[in-house]
Amino acid sequence: MIKRTTLADIAKAANVSMMTVSRAINNKPGLSDELRQHILSLVEEMGYRPNTFARGLATSQTTTIGLVVPDNTNPFFAQIARGVEDAAFENLYNIFLVNTNEDAVRETAALETLWQKGIDGVILCSSRLSGQALEYQVQRFPAIVLVNRELKQSHANLITINVNDHRSAQRVLQHFMGLDRRVIAYIGGPANSFSNQRRLDGYKNGLRSAEIPYNPQLVMSTQPTTEGGREAAAVLLRRRPDVNAIFAYNDLVAVGAMQMCQELGKRVPEDVAIIGVDDIPLATIIRPQLTTMHVPLTHIGRLAMRALIDLIAGEGSSAAYQIEPELFIRDSA
Amino acid sequence: MIKRTTLADIAKAANVSMMTVSRAINNKPGLSDELRQHILSLVEEMGYRPNTFARGLATSQTTTIGLVVPDNTNPFFAQIARGVEDAAFENLYNIFLVNTNEDAVRETAALETLWQKGIDGVILCSSRLSGQALEYQVQRFPAIVLVNRELKQSHANLITINVNDHRSAQRVLQHFMGLDRRVIAYIGGPANSFSNQRRLDGYKNGLRSAEIPYNPQLVMSTQPTTEGGREAAAVLLRRRPDVNAIFAYNDLVAVGAMQMCQELGKRVPEDVAIIGVDDIPLATIIRPQLTTMHVPLTHIGRLAMRALIDLIAGEGSSAAYQIEPELFIRDSA
DNA sequence: TACTGTTACGTTAGCGCTAACTCAACACAA
DNA sequence: TTGTGTTGAGTTAGCGCTAACGTAACAGTA
Incomplete structure (x- = not known):
């Protein structure tokens, strides 16, 4: 290991004070351009x-932020993380990555150690914490960005980024209607997921607009x-062999459902049309290619990081971003 | 933001010195159990x-290490990262995640900022640095684990973990022989990849054992x-419509090749057998399911982290781990 | 009794850096 | 001449913690 050059070394070499x-x-x-240049050249030379x-x-400032995700292996979070990391790199920030494994206890522990490290801010994705616990975290960190989660109260140091699930x-549903599919199922995610709730609401709403009665038999979790x-x-x-359209919680679920349909002798999209959400790389790898709601994941990551930087600099202010996904029509519907 | 409790606050409250x-x-x-208990209860109470x-x-010790990967979005590295992170969490370490985008310049910059942060060690995956540049990095950090890369010289603070590509x-090749396939192609990865080189060597070697002449026409990059x-x-x-077996650099390449075969009217595995490497989740999602060399990625991540911790503690010593992949026979060969 | 070791603490100094203050030198106006 | 800024530095103090050393009190040994 190399012994580090310190400020004092440079100061001695330049025959000035450390402060200079x-x-x-x-x-x-507070110093002449000439002297500054001289010092900077010494810095370069001595590898300080x-x-x-x-x-x-x-200064009690690090240029470091925490990125908390349920599972960095999940392409959804991997893409977001990549966006965050890219923006962080460009702004000379470093990121601590922590997985919570969808476990509130581990999430709390992770935030605890991050807080100890004195980071400047946190990007917290799909938090499983209760509203109260989340409020506590928000007021303890200098700045925080919540992805895929909302909070009732607004805070000066908080920005939320959510996909417009509804x-x-x-x-x-509108697309399914256009395809003349009327027996539409929703295979939802975990019951405690917020976006799942919002998508379910949107699903019910869509049915209502089409004057199709809501049937719990067609909803899975x-x-x-x-x-x-x-x-x-x-x-x-x-349960319902007459299903002819499936709206899936995400692309992973959509692909699983698609394969099961095929194994049970249903053709996709002829017999059953399937639409997912997220547009992960798998969506275009699988055959038939998946029709899905494209969510700009890397963009969300970058946005989160930039918003956090603004918040840290005191330039940003409380905000709630809504990301509008776009339907990418491919082969499964 | 909450004002932090400091050691001095606790010391004052307990009426002892900070050192105690x-x-x-x-x-x-260096202190009685009784006093220790009292102090710890105060620590708890005051939220120190x-x-x-x-x-x-x-102490010039952080409990922080750097994890450098080409792209955390690539399932291969995502799995490794997850293993690293899990092991880090268990040992109360934090990790800095950095992507290099397969770019040596960015990799150098990343290592530079990590070094500035004074981390205890680095796990460097699939480094694209030259041997010389790598030597420099190895001697500048307290401890370093190289995944998917070797170094000629051994160093007391260095451990390498490599898959036995050869x-x-x-x-x-042996499996293809068993299937009576003799026109075997290798679709390799980037030419500057080390594991690609080793796999190519193994491919040639396998051909030789079977007394099949090596034909450059059958090798792609x-x-x-x-x-x-x-x-x-x-x-x-x-170029060679008679190819009846393809060994792919990794599962992603294998899946791409498989789809192209199918689109060109070849049946997999009947007409063309395909084997990949890595066993990423996609391998079991795709149909036909991919036969592949299973590499225990999460295990590698955990191993890397544990090895690094030992190195940091001064308990580990220079070592070169070889991971032996295992053939998982599924449907594509 | 004097010496030696051990236990349980306290003191000092310093890690490398920066905020906040001080100060000398000079220019310029009244 | 005196007063008032301005510029370009240096000085002081402290962020919160720990390593290394110091020391008082007591027990055990010869």
């Missing part, structure tokens, strides 16, 4: 890099995985 | 959490994506 060096490297006024701990201790579901989609579809098709 | 409190919370000897910056500055390729697999397979099948 500090001003030079932080681009602050500021110690982030010392700086953090002195309209998303309505758009899907399952894990947001292909396996979950398979199981739910199996149960659904046994 | 420090000893109590760090579980070090040590400031990591101050501690880092005083044997992997041989195993694939492409991007490690489904799109890359599609393109390469299209070219390959035009």
Whole structure:
């Protein structure tokens, strides 16, 4: 390991005070351009890099944020994380990545250690915390961005980013209507998921607009995985073999449902039309290619990071972004 | 934001010196159990959490490591990252995640900022750095684990973890032989990839054992994506329509190749047998399910993290782990 | 009794940096 | 000449913590 060059080393070499060096490297006024150039060249030459701990201790600012996701393996969060990381890199921020495994206890523990690290802010995705616990976290961190979650009260240091699930579901139903499908099932995600609730509302709403009565038999709840989609579809098709359209919680569920349909002898999209949500890479890999509500995941990640930076800088203000997904019509519906 | 409780606050409340409190919370000897208990209860009560910056500055130890991957969106790295993160969480470590986008310049920049943060160690996956640049990084960090990359010289603070690509390729060829396939193509990854080189060697070796002459016409090089697999397979099948087995660089390439085969009227596995490497989730989602060399990715991640922790603690020593993949026979071969 | 070790603490100093203040030198106006 | 800014530095203090050393009190040994 290399011994680090410190501010003091530079100061000695330049025969000035540490403060002058500090001003030079932080681009602050108070010294002649000539001297600044001289110091900067010494910095370069001696390979000086500021110690982030010392700086953090002195300023109580790190250029570090926390990114909390249920599972970075899930393409949905992987894409968001990538967007966050890209924007962070461009702005010289570093990110702590933590998985919560959809577990509120682990999520709390993660936020605890992040807080100890004194980070500047958090991007919290699909939080499973209760409203109260979330309020606590919001007021303890300097800045926080909530993705896929809302909060009743607004806070000066809080920004939320949500997909317009309600309209998303309505758009899907509208497309099914255009295809003349009337027996439309909804294979939803975990019951405690907020976006699931909103999509279900949108689904009911869409039915109402088309004057189709809502039938609980056509609504399932399952894990947001292909396996979950398979199981739910199996149960659904046994219960209601006349189903001719499925709106799935996400693409993973949609793919699972699609395969189960095919295994049970249904053709997709001829017999059963299927639409997912998210537009993960798998959607275009699978055959037939999946019709889905495209959600700009990387964009959301970048947006979250930029919003957080503004919040940290005190330039942003409380806001609630709504992301409007777009229907990408491919082969499954 | 909440004003933090400091060591001094606790010390004052307990009417002891800060050092005694420090000893109590760090579980070090030098005070009575009674006093320790009293202090710990005060810590609990007053909600004290040590400031990591101050501690880092005083000890030059963070409990933080860097995880550098080409792209966290790639299921291969996502799985590894998940393993790393899980092991880190269990050991109370935090991880900085950085993407390099397969770009050596960005990789260097990433390592630079990580070094500034004074992290305890790095897990560097599929590094694109030159041997020389890598040597430099190895000697600058306290501890480093290289995944999917080797280094000629060994270092006391370095551990490498590699998949046995050579044997992997041989195993694939052996399986093809068992299926009586003799016109075997290799669709490789980027030319500058090390594992690609090793797999190609294994491929050649496997051919030699079977006394099949090596034919460059049957070897392609492409991007490690489904799109890359599609393109390469299209070219390959035009050039050699008699190909009856394809060994793909990874599962993504295998899936792309499989789809192109099907689109060109070849049945998989009857006309063309296909085997990939990695066993990402997609392998069991796609139909026919992909026969592939299973690589225990999450396990590799956990192993990397544990090895790094040992290295940091000074308990580990230079080592080169070889991971032996296993052939998972499914439907594509 | 004097010496030696052990236990249970306290003191000092410093990690590397920056905020906030001080101060000298000079220019310029009244 | 005196007063008033302005510029370009330096000085001081402290962020919160811990390593290393110091020390008082007591027990055990010869």
